[in-house]
Amino acid sequence: MRVLLPTDFSENAWHAIQYAIYLFENIPCSFYILHAHQPAPSGLVSTINKERDTRFHQITQDEVEVKLQKIVGHLKSINKVTDHSFEAILESDSLLNTIGRNIIDKDIDFICMGTQGASGMKEIFMGSNTVSVLKSINFCPLLAIPGSFDFTKPSQIVFATDYKHLYQKVELEPMISLANIWNSTIRVIHMPGEAALTKENEEIKKLLARLLKGVSHSFEIIEYHPMIAYRINEWADENKSDLLVMINSQHGFFRRLLREPVIKKVAFKTHIPFLVLPEANNS
Numbered sequence: 001m002r003v004l005l006p007t008d009f010s011e012n013a014w015h016a017i018q019y020a021i022y023l024f025e026n027i028p029c030s031f032y033i034l035h036a037h038q039p040a041p042s043g044l045v046s047t048i049n050k051e052r053d054t055r056f057h058q059i060t061q062d063e064v065e066v067k068l069q070k071i072v073g074h075l076k077s078i079n080k081v082t083d084h085s086f087e088a089i090l091e092s093d094s095l096l097n098t099i100g101r102n103i104i105d106k107d108i109d110f111i112c113m114g115t116q117g118a119s120g121m122k123e124i125f126m127g128s129n130t131v132s133v134l135k136s137i138n139f140c141p142l143l144a145i146p147g148s149f150d151f152t153k154p155s156q157i158v159f160a161t162d163y164k165h166l167y168q169k170v171e172l173e174p175m176i177s178l179a180n181i182w183n184s185t186i187r188v189i190h191m192p193g194e195a196a197l198t199k200e201n202e203e204i205k206k207l208l209a210r211l212l213k214g215v216s217h218s219f220e221i222i223e224y225h226p227m228i229a230y231r232i233n234e235w236a237d238e239n240k241s242d243l244l245v246m247i248n249s250q251h252g253f254f255r256r257l258l259r260e261p262v263i264k265k266v267a268f269k270t271h272i273p274f275l276v277l278p279e280a281n282n283s
Contacts, residue, residue, distance in 0.1 A: 001029040004108045004140075006099060008035070008129070009067055012114030012147040017071075019273065020112040020143070021079060022151040026181060028083035032106055033071055035090050036098035037064050065090050095129055096136050103140045110174065112143040115270065134276055138248050141174040144274040154178060154242040154273075157186045160232050161208070163201040165249045168280045169211055175245050175277060179215050186217040187241070191224055191231060236272055245275045 003020050007013040020031065037060070068088040075086045091098045102108065115130055130144050157179055179186055188208065197205070205219065225231030236244050 001027055002032070002106055002109050003029060004032050004034055004099065004102060004106065004111045006034045006036070006095065006111065006113045006129070006133075007068075007071065010114065012145075014071075015147050015149075016112050016114040016143075016145040017075070019145045019149070019151055020110070021075070021084070023112075023143075023154070023178070024181075025081055025084075029081075030085045030087070030106075031075070032102065032108070033068060033075075033086065033088050034098060034102060035064055035068055035088075036095040037061055037090060037092050061090070061092065096132060099133060099137055103137070108140055110141050110143055111137065112145065115144045115146045115274075134248070139278050141278065142276045144270070144276070146271055146273070149272060152242055154182050154184050156239065156241045157184045157243045157245060158232075158236050158239070158241045159186055159188045159245045161188060161190055161247075163190060163197060163204045163208075165247055165279070166204060167208055167211055167247070171247060171277055171280050172211055175275065176212070176215055178243070178275075184216070184242075186212060186215055187239070188212075188217060188219045189222050189232070189235065190219070191222050191228060193224060233270060236270075241272055243273050243275055244270060245277065247279060248276050249279045 001024055003024065005013075005017045005020055007017065017031075017033065065088075068090055072086045072088045079086075089098075089102060091101075093101075099111065103111070111133065113130055113133065134142060134144070157175060159175065175186065178184065209217075209219070222231065222235045225234075232244070235241075
């Protein structure tokens with residue numbers, strides 16, 4: 001397993017790193033601690049000021065490198081799993097470019113990052129960096145970890161669906177892998193509107209059952225609420241769920257969730273880890 005761990009050196013980022021290590025403690029895993037260092041654009045134009053700006057950038061980058069190496073050194077000293085390895089990655093580029101490039105270069109299986117960044121604004125849905133990655137990096141599973149969540153065995157995995165997406169095995173594999181690692185139960189939840197499931201919806205439900213064969217799972221209906229995100233989050237809390245999962249399909253459930261005004265109104269604050277799976281055909 002290869003896991004990318006972006007960090008802005010915040011407490012929440014450190015918490016996400018710890019969560020990832022616990023989550024994959026029973027399997028061989030390479031962890032990449034990544035920081036994207038992008039200096040603010042400078043309006044200085046003179047040669048002297050440009051040189052001064054370059055020196056400042058180098059000093060800042062050196063300081064960041066020291067911080068990264070401290071994290072890696074600390075992880076190596078406290079982690080006793082012999083099949084775990086840690087590597088620091090520092091690049092001078094935007095966060096999205098850096099993450100996207102390293103997913104391909106390192107053949108990453110999961111991204112794991114905190115839901116809030118260095119700003120510590122707990123009242124928002126998720127940190128701006130996390131939301132940007134969720135919206136833009138649509139070719140790698142992403143785990144978003146709330147800072148308040150203490151690691152527990154993911155016994156109950158909640159998979160939210162509207163039965164409108166034609167699932168493929170490769171899309172569900174990251175969730176199934178976690179279920180197999182921890183012997184978890186996958187609870188497939190659906191929130192119906194006024195209309196009953198169509199024939200097409202029923203066929204997709206049967207397809208999902210076939211794809212989950214061999215994994216403990218159930219299909220459940222939750223009470224309708226006009227604010228989908230709020231109701232899913234409430235249900236997950238009520239049922240003591242350990243992980244919430246959705247597919248990042250172009251026209252499906254997750255994209256609707258991101259567009260909901262409820263997010264701007266702060267009604268959806270995930271209290272448990274949130275796994276977003278990429279759509280197989282996202283072009």
